[in-house]
Amino acid sequence: xxxxxxxxxxxxxxxxxxxxxxxxxxxxTEIAIIQVDDTGVREWASLxxxxxxxPEHIERLTGIRNExxxxxxxxxDLADEIFDxxxxxxxxxxxxxxxxxxxxxxxxxxxxxxxxxxxxxVKLSRRLFPHERRHSLDHLIARHGLQPGGRxxxxxxxxxxxxxxxxxxxxxxxxxxxxxxxxxxxxPTLPSNLDPADIxxxxxxxxxxxxxxxxxxxxxxxxxxxxxxRVLSHFSGDYGSxxxxxxxxxxxxxxxxxxxxxxxxxxxxxxxxxxxQPVHNRMLRRNRELCAWHLETDLLGERVLRLRxxxxxxFPPRAGVYGVFRSRRSATESLRALCAEHxxxxxxxxxxxxxxxxxxxHQLKRCEGACLGKEPMHEHAARLEAALxxxxxxxxxxxxxxxxxxxxxxHVVDNWCHYGSVRHREDAAALLRGRRPVFDLDTxxxxxxxxxxLPVIHFNLPNPSENPECLQSCR
Numbered sequence: 001x002x003x004x005x006x007x008x009x010x011x012x013x014x015x016x017x018x019x020x021x022x023x024x025x026x027x028x029t030e031i032a033i034i035q036v037d038d039t040g041v042r043e044w045a046s047l048x049x050x051x052x053x054x055p056e057h058i059e060r061l062t063g064i065r066n067e068x069x070x071x072x073x074x075x076x077d078l079a080d081e082i083f084d085x086x087x088x089x090x091x092x093x094x095x096x097x098x099x100x101x102x103x104x105x106x107x108x109x110x111x112x113x114x115x116x117x118x119x120x121x122v123k124l125s126r127r128l129f130p131h132e133r134r135h136s137l138d139h140l141i142a143r144h145g146l147q148p149g150g151r152x153x154x155x156x157x158x159x160x161x162x163x164x165x166x167x168x169x170x171x172x173x174x175x176x177x178x179x180x181x182x183x184x185x186x187x188p189t190l191p192s193n194l195d196p197a198d199i200x201x202x203x204x205x206x207x208x209x210x211x212x213x214x215x216x217x218x219x220x221x222x223x224x225x226x227x228x229x230r231v232l233s234h235f236s237g238d239y240g241s242x243x244x245x246x247x248x249x250x251x252x253x254x255x256x257x258x259x260x261x262x263x264x265x266x267x268x269x270x271x272x273x274x275x276x277q278p279v280h281n282r283m284l285r286r287n288r289e290l291c292a293w294h295l296e297t298d299l300l301g302e303r304v305l306r307l308r309x310x311x312x313x314x315f316p317p318r319a320g321v322y323g324v325f326r327s328r329r330s331a332t333e334s335l336r337a338l339c340a341e342h343x344x345x346x347x348x349x350x351x352x353x354x355x356x357x358x359x360x361x362h363q364l365k366r367c368e369g370a371c372l373g374k375e376p377m378h379e380h381a382a383r384l385e386a387a388l389x390x391x392x393x394x395x396x397x398x399x400x401x402x403x404x405x406x407x408x409x410x411h412v413v414d415n416w417c418h419y420g421s422v423r424h425r426e427d428a429a430a431l432l433r434g435r436r437p438v439f440d441l442d443t444x445x446x447x448x449x450x451x452x453x454l455p456v457i458h459f460n461l462p463n464p465s466e467n468p469e470c471l472q473s474c475r
Contacts, residue, residue, distance in 0.1 A: 006178055008204075009229050010037040010089035012116070013165070015157035016099050017062045019054045023105040026051040028075055029064050031103070032154035033085045034162050041162070044085060045155040047072035062152045075106045080449055083107070084262065086116055088226035088233065090185060092161055094137045096120035111282060115244060117185045117233055121161055127180050128168060140164050191235065191251060198254040202228040206261050208268045211278075212253040219250055220280040223269035225262050247280050260407030260421075263450045267411065267418055270442045290441055291331055292393070293322040295385065303381040305349055305388075307331055323391030324441050334391070342387040345370045345380060394448050398458055403428045404447075405455040413451075416444040429459070 013034040021027030032045035047064065049072040059065050075082075082103070093099035096118050107114045125135040132143070140146065141160055144167040150156035168177055202209070207227045211220040211234075224230030235248055259265040273281045294308045307328060325331035332351055339346045339361075346361050347354035348371040362369040370380035401414035403425075410428045412419040417439060419431040 006090065006181060007036065007038045010035065010226065011092055011165070012036075012086050012089040013158045013161040014086070014091055014093045014099050014103070015154045015161070016102055017064055017152065017154050018058075018102060019050050019052055020058050021050070021052060023102045026075060026106065026109070028102055028106060029054060029062070029069055030154040031078070031082065032158040033082070034155075034158045035085055035089065036162065036165075037089075043155065043159075044081075045158075046078055046081075048078065049074050064153075076110060079107065079110060079112070083112070083114065084225075086114065088224050088229040089116065090181075091116035091118045092121060092165070093118070094121045094140075094157070094161060096122075113244065115233060119181055119185050121164060123184055124168070124180065125164075127184065128172060128177075137161075191248060194251055194254070199228070199231065202231055202254070202256055203258060204228040205258060206265045207256050207258040208265055208272060210255045210257075210272065210276075211247065211251045211280075212255070213250045214252060216253070218276040218278040220247055220278050221269055221272045221276065223259075223265040225265065227256055227258075231256075243280065260409035263404065263406050263411060263446070263454065264409055264421055266446045266450065267421070267443065270440070270446065271418075274440075289327050290324055291328055292324045293331065293335065293388065293391070295320045295322065295388065303378075303385070305335075305384065307350075321393045322388045324393060324444070326441070338387045340366065342383060343367050344384055344387060345375075347371050348380065349384070393444075398456075400459055401432055402456045402458045404451060405457060410457075413447060415439075416447055418443050418447070432459075 013036065015032050016028050017030040019027040019029060027050050028048045029050050030045065030047050032043070035042045035044075047069050049069050054062075054064060054066050054069070086103075091100055097120070100116075100118050104114055121140070122135050125132070125140060129135075132139075137157060137160060138151070141148065141151075144164060146160050146163040146167070148156040148160035148163065151160075204226045206223075206225045208221060208223045209227055209231050210218060211222075213219045222230065231254065234244075234251075257268060259268055289309075291307055291309045294306050296304055296306055323331065323334055325334065335349060336346065336351045338344060339349065339351065343366060345359065345367045346352035347359055352361065354371060357372070359367065359369060359371050361367045362372060362374070368375040368380065370377060396415045401412065401419075403410040403412050408423055409421050410423065410425070411421045412428045412431045414432070414436075417437045419434065419437060422428050422431060
């Protein structure tokens with residue numbers, strides 16, 4: 001089968017299952033993504049915990065039961081993984097408006113914009129097989145002899161789309177398929193005031209890109225493992241919002257910084273956004289209101305939960321700190337949600353007003369009445385600690401500073417703080433002689449997610465800045 005040039009851009013065959021609810025509510029129950037490019041095929045799937053229950057008829061259709069998703073990760077827990085698997089690729093789905101709409105809405109609820117080029121295989125089938133009347137996935141499976149191994153489960157349906165793509169290339173020249181797809185997804189059209197040389201200079205490699213407007217003002221900073229493809233997607237014409245359209249019209253100049261891999265791009269993106277404060281970046285902005293829940297022991301020996309500003313605690317924390325938040329409001333909303341989910345007492349935790357001798361939440365049978373003495377305080381405290389477990393901050397797992405190895409780069413990190421990235425060991429040790437960076441929530445999240453994937457080398461001497469040769473491999 002001749003290789004499609006679209007494989008070099010990367011394809012993501014996507015399918016989701018839902019509760020049957022609208023995209024405006026968290027109703028995804030399963031998601032599968034099959035990444036295909038000129039390096040190979042990678043499958044990934046996960047159950048997702050929805051907001052409501054799965055109706056019985058949906059359970060029978062998909063085989064996904066409420067008990068299965070009860071302890072599954074929420075979409076927010078999978079968002080980084082999903083974003084990275086879709087980033088820069090053509091989003092391929094059957095009746096793509098449904099799948100893309102739900103995923104796009106889920107990201108929007110997090111304040112994240114995702115705008116992939118979207119290819120609907122219903123439309124592709126209609127263009128390539130105009131004599132056929134029906135183009136449902138069941139009809140495609142029967143007509144083309146596809147063998148996905150099941151139906152109405154996300155990975156099986158995504159496999160059917162990948163097999164359909166292969167069948168299409170067995171029946172049509174690759175150039176015909178490529179041209180049909182380009183017409184369906186829309187070719188990127190560069191703004192007239194943008195120098196094409198800026199695009200030509202972009203490698204399809206990991207890095208960070210910067211959009212500048214009139215008078216050199218920074219508009220937007222983004223990252224990708226495929227710079228050229230990601231930048232071109234900004235000008236595809238498939239604008240998901242007025243803000244996206246306005247950004248594409250304002251760009252006058254593009255710069256890029258090539259990185260050794262995904263981690264380097266993530267760290268550089270976070271640094272540049274805080275340094276430049278681009279007008280179109282809403283995530284990763286500097287935030288001086290960081291706060292966290294701290295589980296403490298009071299003078300009576302009771303375990304109590306207090307909201308502390310980051311400035312009031314040793315950061316990064318060692319233990320007993322849960323869920324660093326960007327504002328007191330978001331911290332309180334998170335705790336209120338835990339109260340509802342785990343039947344904890346809101347007045348006891350300070351998220352609702354306490355009236356002595358009365359508890360409205362207990363009257364509604366939504367808590368166990370700890371503030372009324374109907375549940376022992378130590379039992380409520382134990383349930384609180386268990387409920388908070390998912391928000392617990394990771395304690396720094398090393399005795400001191402380390403260097404994360406990514407390609408030819410060493411990312412020097414200590415206690416979740418990023419000192420910088422270098423290429424030589426002696427430079428890595430020298431970085432530690434400089435001023436210690438302040439704790440940054442976004443850097444912490446990036447490192448906590450990415451460090452388990454990469455080799456780490458550590459400094460094995462008490463004062464590594466005095467000996468640049470003290471790096472030794474630890475795994």
